Structures are given as C-alpha cells and as structure tokens.
Amino acid sequence: MFSTIPSYVILDLETTGATPSYDRITEIALIRFEYGIETQRWQTLVNPGVSIPSFISRLTGITNDMVQGAPTFEDVASVLYDYLDGAVLAAHNVRFDYGFLKSEYQRLGAVLRQKVMCTVKLSRTLYPHHDGHSLDAILARHGLACSARHRAMGDVELVVAYVELAKQELGETAVLDAVDNLMHGPSLPPGLDSEFLGDIPDSPGVYLFYGANELPLYIGRSVALRSRVLSHFSGDHASVRDMQIGQTIKRVEWIETAGELGALLLEARLIRDRQPVYNRKLRAHKLFSLSVAAGLNQFPMVRVVSEEEIEPDVFEHLFGLFRSKRGAMKALREIIKGQKLCPRVIGIECGKGACFSSQLQQCEGVCAGQEKPELHYLRLKLALMPYRLKPWPYPGKIGVREQNATTGHVQLHVFQDWCHLKTVEDENDLQDVLTTRNSPDFDLDTYKLLQHHLKTCTDVISYEREDIHFGERPGPLMKSAGQPRQA
Template identity: 65%
Template sequence: MLPFPYVILDLETTGGTPLHDRIIEIALIRFEEGMESERWETLVNPGMSIPPFITHLTGISNGMVKDAPSFGDIAHRLYSFLDGAVLAAHNVRFDYGFLKNEYRRMGALLQHKVLCTARLSRKLYPQHKGHGLDAIVQRHGLKTEARHRAMGDVELVAAYLGMARRELGAREVQEAATVLLKDPSLPAGLDASILEQIPDRPGVYFFYGKNALPLYIGKSVTLRSRVMSHFSGDHASFSDMRIAQEVERVEWMETAGELGALLLESRLIKEHHPIHNKRLRRSRTLFSLKLGDGSHEAQLVNIVTEEDIHPEVFG
C-alpha cells in the first residue's frame, strides 16, 4: 500500500511520561511492498509496579509481566523489525518518545523516520473532525475484541489503512504519506506551512488548542527553532507530550532582543495563565539590579522592580 517498508507499532505503558514510566507491552506488524511480512508482540517487565488504572484500561497486571523479558532483553530483536522501515503509529510521538527513552537508558540512540497515522487520517479525511483511534473505529465500522491491547490497536490501524486504500485509492494514500514524511512530526491539527512563516528572531510564541485561550507561552532568541523543538517526537516529560499533542495553532510576537522577550513572556503568562506554564504563571514580582547614576544616590547598586526594568539593568 505504501511505496516503502513500514512497521505499524503500538505500546502499552505504565503511564504517560517517557522519562519515568516504562513499556509493558509491544506489538507490531511489518509490511513490505504493502503486504504483511512479519508480526510480533510481547509483554515487557517494566521493573516497576503497574498502576491500577492502567491495569483497568489494558487488562495487563503485575502478575502478567512478572516473568516477561525486560526491555533490554528484547531491544535487539525489536530493532531488527524496525531496521530499514518507517515507524508508523497513531500519535507516533508518544510511542517514539518511549522507545527513544528506553534505548537511551541502554546507552543506545534510536533514530527513525516516523509516520503519524492520526495526521494521515486528517489529511485523507479532512471532512471529519475526529481522528483519534476510537473516532476512526466508529467512522469505518471497525471491530476489535482487544482495544487498548497493543496488537489489537495495531490491527485496527492496519485495518483503517486498508479501508482508506479501498475508499480513496492506493495512489492517494501513498501521496499523502509521502508528503507527511517530508514534514516535521507535527500535531495532527497543526498546519505545517505556518511554521515557515515564523522568523528565527527573538520573541514570544503562543500555542493554542481548540479555543482562544493559549495552552502555552514561551520565549526564545530564535523563535522558529524553539517552536520546532517542541515537535521533535522525543518528549522527556508528560507536559511536553501534552503540549505537542494538543496544539492546533501557533502565533508569535517579535521583540528587540532577549530581555524584551523575557519581560513580555513574564507579563503575558501572568495575564493569560496558560495551563502548561506552571512555573511562571503565579503572580510574583520580577527584580533586577541597576547601577546608581549619580553621587547623590546612597547606593551604587539599586534593586528595581519589573515596572522600572530597562536595558541598562544587570541580572
């Protein structure tokens, strides 16, 4: 169906933070020239307790993974399935972020081309609003007895791609996938063309979701590079992953320099209280140091508040 080898993969994990949580199940199907060539699945001992809500969601218990191999035990075999293929997954940044962190713990580097099948759905079926796996299952009338188990979800993604090929034609699916592979791994709702308009200059950027309130406000001396870094597909925290998954619109404001970006970011965060700016959204005063400009002043160095900060301050 696609003009290159690809692997549809799904993971089940102990939680949503790649830096701290671990993989408990892996499943994949490898395709060569559009035909299934191999499939593989395994439980994984995460070396930590599986939270009850994960067991409730997936049906995977601590007892089931007690004698399962660790990720280190299966890492080489997993890589043999991925080698030379595009890694495809629904919201691929989640799975790819976990895999990269698991390999990093072993001192290894995983670098693969990735294809997000949620973004592919949005490109192929722009008339529909929902592109999560549950929405796709309902839209195409797909069936499974193993939702939220790794192989069950892999088979659903494979079935949806097969349905798209029959409904739209293999050529349209191939062309859409090829275009996505040339783009950065962006969220499904974000227009890639907007990123080309962002200057690599100092300023403040805004991430928006489905409404008019910003999800996140950030600053940088190189706006475009910083915005792109949010969509690297290698997320170390749950917050980074949530931001990348939810953003649907990006806006920005240029400033004269780094200090201007710092002050503007601080003020805007206090005004808008973005949900993902936990550190700076609390109301607090920004201080700096200013050299005294005359002998009549008692101090050579004065503490100034945010309202009086100008470019000649230090610190």
C-alpha cells in the same frame, strides 16, 4: 498498505502512563511490511520495572502479575531494533510511541533515529470533514471491529484495517499520495540538520533559533512546538523574516512548559534578556504613564512619568501605559481636546489667563473663571478613568497553576503587583519565592497578559503572608481558587 515505502513498521505500545521521562513500556506489538506486503509480526509484554497504576490496568487489561515474569526493555531492545532497522515507523499518534522508544533506548546509552509517519495525521488528511481521529472515532465511523482494543497487537491490526478500508473508500492513489505528502515534510534550511525534527515535542513551550554563535536569531512560543517550528520552513507561508532566518539558522533549542501561560511568560523574559535580532514586538522599551495630581493646587496637574515612577502602589494616580513620551503626550492632548479641558491649567501650555483654546470654544473656560476648578478637575479624572491602571486585586503573592493534560507537567507561576516573580515546579522553590522579598521591574507585557488570563482562570492560589507554611493552606500543585480583594 503503503506500497510506495520500501519498508515500514506499524507499531503500538502500552505504557504505565503518558510521560516518557518516568513512565515505562508494558507491551510492544508491530507488523513489518516490505513494499506493502506483510513480512513479519512480533509482540511481547515488557516488565516496566515500576508498578502499573490501577486505572491503566483497567484500561489495557495488563496487570502487574502479567508482566512480573516478562522480559525488560533491555532484554528485547536488540530484537526490536532489528525489526525497526531501515524502516519507516508508523503509529497512531506516532510522537507518543516514538518518544517512549527513544527514552527507553536513551536509558541504555543508545540513540534511536527513525523516519516516522503518523496515522492520525493521515486520517485528518483523508477525512478532513470528520472531527474525531482517535482509534475509537475510527472504529465508530468505519464500523470496524477490534476484539483487543488497548492491547498493542489489537491496536496495530486496527490501524492496518483502517488504512485498507480507506483505500477501498477513497482509492489507493489518494491514500498513497497522502502518505507521500506526510513523508515529504517541510523543506529545511541547508544549515539545519533534519535529525532534530524527531526530537521536538508537539507540546507547549518556547523555541530558540541560533546561527553560528550563541546569540539567538529568533525566539518564539507555541502550544504545539514541533508544528510551529516547522511552519517557519513552509515554502507556502515563508515571510521575509523566515527567509532571512533560513539563510543563517544552524540549530534549534526548545524548552517545554506546562501550558500557554508559561510559554508566554518564558518567551517574554527570554526576549527581554537576550534581545534576538529578529524579535521586535517584545524587545525592551521604556514605559511612560500619565500621573494626575492629588489635589487642585498642584502644577502641573498632569505629568508624564517614566518607568522609574510606575509602581503598583501608586496605580490609583496613574493612567495609561505608553511606549514613548511622545505617545503619552499625544493621548493627553486628544483627551483634553475631546473633553474641552484646559491645556494651560493641566500644564501642557505656558502662560497666564485665558488659554487660546478657550477663544476657539475648545475649553470650558476654567482658565478665565468661567468654570469652577473643582468641576474641571472632576471632568479630568472622569476623562482619564478608562485609562486608569488596575490596582493589584490580591492581598499579596499569588500562584497561577498550569498542568499539561497529556504529559502531566505541572508549573506554578508566582506573581505579585502584576510582576512575574518566578515559575516553580516544586515546593522548595515555591517556599524560596514566598519568603524572599522581590522587587522586580514592572513589565507592560506581563501586566496585560496576567490581566487577560485572570479574567477566566480559576486555578489561582492566593498567598496572603510571605512567612506562610505549606501546612497552612493547599500545596502549590493543588487547585485552589484564590479570592481577589476588592479594588
């Protein structure tokens, strides 16, 4: 096996589900190696203290009757710790097994800290041309046999067999070099404790880098938190910003979300609220838009309005969203020039009579009586139409549901008039949002994000009344495709 590692344990767990925070271990099996030679093996059923779901029993063959007389995790915790002591913990998708073990020890008031090595990542490194790297995929591609698949010791023995076969196919040196590279890991900044690595999940969420005080240096998001955080410390891909962060970072915090949308929304809110020094793109900016007069006799015909006047109920008269007044004026001038509109009638030039652009034949002459005002106004509206802000397509508030397929984590993101009201995880919080009259500020990033997400998302619940009761429609954690109204 991994003869360059003095001590390591190949381990597998069976559990009642996929979430360490409330699911429990039902079986443990391990084989311990010293310098590549097997020295110990151990397995035991574990009474989880909760009922095993029927679909889990069908998968593993472990029933409630089988674990009724088995020891609890507390009973075997010290024995297991002795097997793990001083060893590298290796498993197929080791984050799953390690997460459950840490949670079980934490419930006992103890802390488990192990160096880990993932044999899924090892498979991806050794066989990059293969798509699948699950144990079932490895069984199929290598023609291995396993008489006790989805039982802990059966899966441990399968991992051992697969590594030995990889040595035969690829050579022992190639396998051991791959293990060394996986074990080496990234070069962490000197002020950062390496122990934090084992705690970061590879699930969607937001991460925050801190220096010596409570103000974050940088806030980011990812669908795979641990991988993204570690990428900041990869010497091969370090940017100037990452190098600057590396010189001052002292700790990392993270917040898990159910999916990518939740991570994007949370990241945007935290950056706006906390203004980290190394974030630029999502930091707060003033917004401007072009407001078109409702009739021909108003002057100016187009105004640049600031965010105080950018409200969803007047979106039919607003065109474009800009980060500066200068940007809005530049866009308007380009439209006027491209469509031969009159800058004087529109209101960006002073004076009376024919404008200078008409003398250059860059205006169709509405200012000189050569074009009907009604036609000019129509051409202006048509030219601005691609910039028109999209009205809110629902009759009221909506909820966009996300669920993490691995952890089961569910969140409902509530919106109204393109504004994110709140992200909730239970019905009481949702009821509060639905019955409270919210007046959040319009945000450009949320507007763009939600427009993009709603193009493909069907997991939307439309709440047509603010006084709605849960008995009147699907609950917040149920899937229900909301129907937008016609714009």
